Amino acid sequence: MDYEVIIVGGGPVGMMLASELALANIQVCVLERLSQTTPYSRALSIHPRTLELLDLRGVKQEFLKRGTPLTTGHFAGLDTRLDFSVIDSSSNYSLFLPQSETEAILENNAVRLGAHILRNTEVLSVVQDDEGVEVTAAGTKGMVRLKAAYLVGADGAGSIVRKQTGIPFIGHDETLTAMQGDVILKHPPALPVVSRYSEEGMIMIVPLPAAMHRVVLIDPHRSHIPKSEPVTLEELRSGMLRILGDDLGAGEPSWLTRFGNATRQAQQYRERRIFLAGDAAHVHFPAGGQGMNVGIQEAFNLGWKLAADLKGWAPPWLLDSYHNERFPVNTSLLHNTQVQTLLFGTSFTSSMIQLRKMMSDMLNVPAANYQLASRIAAVDVHYDPTLPGSSHPLTGRRLAEFQLRSEQGDVISSFELFRDGSFVLLHLASDEKMNICQWPPQIKAFSYTLADRSTVDWEDVHTVLIRPDGYIAWAVSRSESDHIEKLRQGLVHWCGRS
Ligand SMILES: Cc1cc2nc3c(=O)[nH]c(=O)nc-3n(C[C@H](O)[C@H](O)[C@H](O)COP(=O)(O)OP(=O)(O)OC[C@H]3O[C@@H](n4cnc5c(N)ncnc54)[C@H](O)[C@@H]3O)c2cc1C
Structure with missing residues (x-):
């Protein structure tokens, strides 16, 4: 290979x-x-x-x-x-x-x-x-x-x-196409972003670096033109005139293109x-x-x-x-x-x-x-739990950033635990020492307490296994009876090892 x-x-x-x-x-x-x-x-x-x-x-x-x-x-x-x-x-x-x-x-x-x-x-x-x-x-x-x-x-x-x-x-x-022009506007609009919709069509204008603007429009007279057909500056300007009533002095295009809804x-x-x-x-x-x-x-x-x-x-x-x-x-x-x-x-x-x-x-x-x-x-994305045993409501949800406190009192961000792309095992129940046995090497284990008020959903979490891509793989709640056994099930399921 x-x-x-x-x-x-x-x-x-x-x-x-x-x-x-x-x-x-x-x-x-x-x-x-x-x-x-x-x-x-x-x-x-x-x-x-x-x-x-x-x-x-x-x-x-x-x-x-x-x-x-x-x-x-x-x-x-x-x-x-x-x-x-x-x-x-x-x-x-x-x-x-x-x-x-x-x-x-x-x-x-x-x-x-x-x-x-x-x-x-x-x-x-x-x-x-x-x-x-x-x-x-x-x-x-x-x-x-x-x-x-x-x-x-x-x-x-x-x-x-x-x-x-x-x-x-x-x-x-595609059943319709839009036109796009990255252009200089001699008379740029007063507001940075323009979005207009009328019986004449749809137009959006946003500023780009280097004093350019991106003009995107759907001109009902031209939306049947296939994506492969080049856009001309004239075509863009006449669409602007029709939909906006003004071509804003559009010129010097760096890119004119069409895109569709395939x-x-x-x-x-x-x-x-x-x-x-x-x-x-x-x-x-x-x-x-x-x-x-x-x-x-x-x-x-x-x-x-x-x-x-x-x-x-x-x-x-x-x-x-x-x-x-x-x-x-x-x-x-x-x-x-x-x-x-x-x-x-x-x-x-x-x-x-x-x-x-x-x-x-x-x-x-x-x-x-x-x-x-x-x-x-895309913060609403969650992945359905794959096993009935992983019934904690956090399972499958995304990890948001919050603050954690170490035993020594240092505060760090939850995201800092993911820099090297490992699985993270986060033990949050400071009242109880985990008998941290031999975790598989792909897992980094940490013991912290929550240092953030915004983490109410996390308050009952005893230990949580978090995937390298920041989604909760497995969570064990404090009210569950055998934390270690529960956790072992999660580890076997996700990491193939006990
Ligand atoms: C007008 C417009 C505005 C958009 N705005 C946004 C936006 O604001 N936000 C957003 O999230 N998305 C936006 N998108 C979508 C976004 O551009 C694409 O989803 C994104 O580029 C996809 O990335 P990709 O790496 O999958 O593919 P691509 O960016 O297409 O990259 C594919 C790469 O593969 C290479 N390649 C292809 N074939 C071969 C080959 N045979 N051998 C070797 N190399 C090859 C190409 O050269 C290219 O570099 C927009 C799209 C359009 C059309």
Whole structure:
């Protein structure tokens, strides 16, 4: 074998996964056809749960240095914004950062941790057998053949890995397209963000770095044009004139493009030794800025599972749990983007305007606003407990950041325990000493008490086993009778060892 894992595609998802695997000391290589990060940034927002995950590994600061935090997001461009600030999270905001910068940070991180990145290398074929997966790629010095135990296709919507593995991509092609222009506006709008919906169409304008603006619009006269047809500046300006009544002096485009609402999901995210992640596994209308976020979250879900298998301690069901956990999350993502498409792209009628107004009014109800904000932020994701014994209400939920106090009185963040990507066993019942027997080496055990008032849900927790990706695997409550036995069940289930 040349590597333990080969990742095809060095976009944000491939680079994030490479970081996770390299952190776990897995020999990993990314094969990427581009010579450098693309300057054309599709994604601009990194949402709360993704920021929390980056925080677990101590890299969030790098993103904060370059991006701009925004406390609100949107659903279908409705007038009432989604309020992220009320989310119970130390990342209760979205970070505005062009995708090219996100990719550059993730690539540097992957390289720092020891991942090999082979650029100018286009994968042409992928073949698997019982032992591994062989890749043939065209590189700068001719054809390359590499073999690995596992391969992950993070090669975007047109994924050659998905096609060659024969995994069906279920859904529909685009039925409408939107236009996008990254332009200079000679007469920029007074408000930083413009969002307008009328019988003439939909338009959103947001500022970009270097005094540019991104104009996105759905012009009902042009939304039937296929994505493959280039956008001209004239076309963009006439759409702006029609929908906004002003083209704001748009010119000097750095990027004009069209994108559509094709909505598809891979029928399975695993075919024996081959896995799919990110856009290779699902595509949808980019409404609410979620695609890259969910892809990065998938990389966190998959990385430690592959590492566990390669290190020989994964229980037999663990690799399949990647599909089982993420498929339903992304089915729900596809639903929410389809609903948004319906609300802002399909029918520019007075009844749609009324429907949007009603929905916008409903978002003034804090509980309704919170529900949609949590969904876009992905803090509502939880993974169903896999065993009846793990019945504690925290099981499967995400770990949020809170403060912990050591016996010596030092206070640290719960996230600091996850820097090296291990499973964390957190013993919180200070009244009772745990007879800490020999934990398997993949588990780091800590004894702390809660130092935060915001952790009411945690007050009855005696000991908790937390996955490397920050989800609660197993929790034992103080009221249970045999803590050690309960914990042993959790350890056997998750880590294959007693
Ligand atoms: C207009 C627009 C706005 C968006 N805004 C947001 C947003 O704000 N927030 C958000 O979360 N998401 C957003 N998205 C979605 C986001 O851009 C994608 O979900 C994200 O890029 C997916 O990342 P990925 O790594 O899976 O795939 P990609 O970014 O597509 O990366 C795939 C990589 O694989 C490489 N590759 C492909 N084939 C091969 C091959 N055969 N050999 C070697 N390399 C190969 C490609 O060169 C590429 O670098 C937006 C999308 C659009 C269209």
